[in-house]
Amino acid sequence: DIQMTQSPASLSASLGETVSIECLASEDIYNNLAWYQQKPGKSPQLLIYYASSLQDGVPSRFSGSGSGTQYSLKINSLESEDAATYFCLQDSEYPWTFGGGTKLELK
């Protein structure tokens, strides 16, 4: 199975700041990586697919980048509603696997 190592596990940032979250795959996943946001008690919401494509309706302050085994999610100009857990998903090779998640707290 492809292992997805996500970092950091938690993050504290202030409103207006920019943060980045990383996912490292154990092998090349050819940009088959998605990023999701999950708020407590809610289902995951797709933010980014195919490493860098923004899902319809997602604010442009979210962006994804990367290739090969290394991928990142960047959130510009943090807003209070961005407090959530973020996780990556590789769907390059079965079984699909998730990163461990990053809990973003707003100061």
Added chain:
Amino acid sequence: EVKLVESGGGLVQPGRSLKLSCAASGFSFNDYWMGWVRQAPGKGLEWIGEINQDSSTINYTPSLKDKFTISRDNAQNTLYLQMSKLGSEDTAIYYCARADIYTRDYWGQGVMVTVSS
């Protein structure tokens, strides 16, 4: 509007079986792969498996293949997850998810399954 609504969860005794359902609406159900993902309390996400449009292909995560069975009824726009020989490790929120060409784009709100005596 795409809607996925899971049902059938609850408290179940160890060793028993349980069948979850996911009712889909707002899109052409028989055009999409569909799948299940679970999340144990306080833990990360685990992909269970996916089924293609006509049920001819079903992929599972290997560790769950012998106890979970995914099926669908396109006439009823419903996805199913049959779970057998349940143990405490299967206590989790179970989500159904739609798979589009790129990734899993819509998820249901989830249903809780608690395995306990």
